[in-house]
Amino acid sequence: MNEADGTNAIVIGAGIAGLIAARVLSDHVDRVTVLERDRLPDEAVPRRGVPQGRHGHLLLAAGRRLLDGWFPGLTGELAAAGAVPLHGADLVRHQGGGYRARPDLGFLAMSASRPLLEDTVRRCLLRQRRNVTVVDQTAVDGLVVATDRIAGTRVDGVEHRADLVVACTGRNTHFLDQLAELGFPAPEVAAVRVDAAYASQLVRRGPDDLDGALAVVVDDRAGGHRTGTMVPVEGDRWLITIGSRHGEVPPSDPTEFETFARELPSPTIADVLTKAEALSPVLTHRIATDQRRQVERLRRAPAGFLVLGDAICSLNPIHAQGMTSAALQALALDRALRRYGPTSPRLPGAFYRRAGRAVDVLWRTAVGADFADPRTTGRRPVGTGLVNRYRNLVSRACHTSPVVARQALLVQHLLARPVSLATPAMMLRVLLATRRRPGHPTSAGPVAGEHTLRRPARSRVDR
Numbered sequence: 285m286n287e288a289d290g291t292n293a294i295v296i297g298a299g300i301a302g303l304i305a306a307r308v309l310s311d312h313v314d315r316v317t318v319l320e321r322d323r324l325p326d327e328a329v330p331r332r333g334v335p336q337g338r339h340g341h342l343l344l345a346a347g348r349r350l351l352d353g354w355f356p357g358l359t360g361e362l363a364a365a366g367a368v369p370l371h372g373a374d375l376v377r378h379q380g381g382g383y384r385a386r387p388d389l390g391f392l393a394m395s396a397s398r399p400l401l402e403d404t405v406r407r408c409l410l411r412q413r414r415n416v417t418v419v420d421q422t423a424v425d426g427l428v429v430a431t432d433r434i435a436g437t438r439v440d441g442v443e444h445r446a447d448l449v450v451a452c453t454g455r456n457t458h459f460l461d462q463l464a465e466l467g468f469p470a471p472e473v474a475a476v477r478v479d480a481a482y483a484s485q486l487v488r489r490g491p492d493d494l495d496g497a498l499a500v501v502v503d504d505r506a507g508g509h510r511t512g513t514m515v516p517v518e519g520d521r522w523l524i525t526i527g528s529r530h531g532e533v534p535p536s537d538p539t540e541f542e543t544f545a546r547e548l549p550s551p552t553i554a555d556v557l558t559k560a561e562a563l564s565p566v567l568t569h570r571i572a573t574d575q576r577r578q579v580e581r582l583r584r585a586p587a588g589f590l591v592l593g594d595a596i597c598s599l600n601p602i603h604a605q606g607m608t609s610a611a612l613q614a615l616a617l618d619r620a621l622r623r624y625g626p627t628s629p630r631l632p633g634a635f636y637r638r639a640g641r642a643v644d645v646l647w648r649t650a651v652g653a654d655f656a657d658p659r660t661t662g663r664r665p666v667g668t669g670l671v672n673r674y675r676n677l678v679s680r681a682c683h684t685s686p687v688v689a690r691q692a693l694l695v696q697h698l699l700a701r702p703v704s705l706a707t708p709a710m711m712l713r714v715l716l717a718t719r720r721r722p723g724h725p726t727s728a729g730p731v732a733g734e735h736t737l738r739r740p741a742r743s744r745v746d747r
């Protein structure tokens with residue numbers, strides 16, 4: 285590459301983080317090349333480098349909004365490919381011993397398999413950003429080091445020069461280790477042990493399966509054992525994922541999987557499993573820790589190189605925050621690039637500080653919730669015990685108060701800050717709501733009773 289070609293960036297990894305990073309970079313450099321180790325399939329099917337893609341993946345509303353901004357038309361393309369629009373009221377959630385009220389928040393997200401989401405984002409990226417190229421079957425094995433900066437990547441011994449390299453190679457990225465070997469400090473890694481295990485199966489979706497509702501979460505977070513999710517995906521299928529923690533591994537035998545689902549605190553998911561046609565085997569996945577590389581604390585980082593996505597922060601999937609975390613980090617990258625440009629030695633520090641702030645809220649929420657299970661080990665965020673006691677009250681209040689349930693849903697989708705559930709007015713509502721019996725109607729709107737899954741009337745569209 286010579287000067288006349290302008291500035292260029294290489295993104296390593298074409299997962300969700302890599303694709304979004306490439307989109308952001310395409311506004312700031314002349315050329316972006318994404319290098320991916322896997323062969324990228326022509327169709328939306330799981331691939332080797334993203335094994336978690338076989339499990340339920342919900343993009344939170346905050347992430348969906350960012351992606352819609354970067355990729356105009358994405359929602360329409362997902363819908364055309366069979367993804368299912370989810371509104372607040374479509375979501376049934378059983379938590380803390382009862383069903384939550386189902387306030388309508390309007391449109392939240394498109395429910396699709398992870399391969400379809402990734403495939404559609406990649407197609408939008410390549411069609412809409414002419415300065416981006418994706419090269420598959422290309423494993424990057426090292427970084428090219430100049431005196432005081434990273435100057436490119438190495439593939440099969442061949443150097444590919446770049447002004448900026450962004451590694452989006454997931455949770456087990458090894459590029460930071462390589463920097464450490466070169467004498468740069470390695471970030472400290474914060475890890476909280478959850479020993480989570482997941483099992484998923486695709487089954488045929490019938491229109492009346494949930495009495496009109498479109499997604500279910502059965503969560504025993506306070507007890508800390510199992511969580512089941514059932515989300516609609518393209519091809520009229522349900523993707524059912526059941527997770528458990530601390531060594532209990534969901535079975536991969538279909539009959540035992542159904543029995544396992546039956547032991548959830550609500551029978552909703554097991555009832556569908558019993559009668560639905562199975563469309564896939566039951567597949568499992570394990571994740572040992574919530575993990576965060578504290579890049580924001582690095583005293584020195586070489587110019588020309590960044591990591592982004594799960595490489596920075598990878599959380600227990602039960603919180604469904606990973607892809608939104610990548611989007612928030614990409615937003616941080618955009619802001620840092622606007623300030624310093626792609627070649628500045630100040631870019632890494634500026635990006636890492638912003639990305640660190642973005643993932644901090646996610647980390648505190650997710651890790652804090654994981655500590656509701658007494659078997660979780662690691663460093664607790666300050667105030668976790670108190671916050672979790674209040675969280676339990678909020679869970680109970682959600683059974684009877686649509687206002688509290690609405691705010692909790694906004695917080696879960698990162699559309700409101702967690703402190704919004706702790707204003708004096710909200711705390712009063714929470715306390716009053718916990719005194720009501722589930723199923724008791726309130727003036728604020730419809731309440732789902734213990735066995736009522738019927739969908740409340742739609743209100744407005746939240747766009």
Ligand SMILES: Cc1cc2nc3c(=O)[nH]c(=O)nc-3n(C[C@H](O)[C@H](O)[C@H](O)COP(=O)(O)OP(=O)(O)OC[C@H]3O[C@@H](n4cnc5c(N)ncnc54)[C@H](O)[C@@H]3O)c2cc1C
Nearest residue numbers: 297299300301321333336341342424454593594601606607
């Ligand atoms: C069971 C499970 C369920 C989940 N559910 C949700 C959910 O509901 N919602 C949500 O938001 N998140 C969810 N997540 C988290 C989500 O999967 C991750 O946060 C997200 O995939 C991170 O994206 P990434 O691009 O950083 O990494 P990855 O998806 O891991 O992608 C890394 C990419 O880099 C490539 N690569 C690696 N090394 C190289 C190399 N040397 N050269 C070239 N390419 C390379 C890989 O092939 C891969 O394509 C879930 C995770 C799990 C495990």
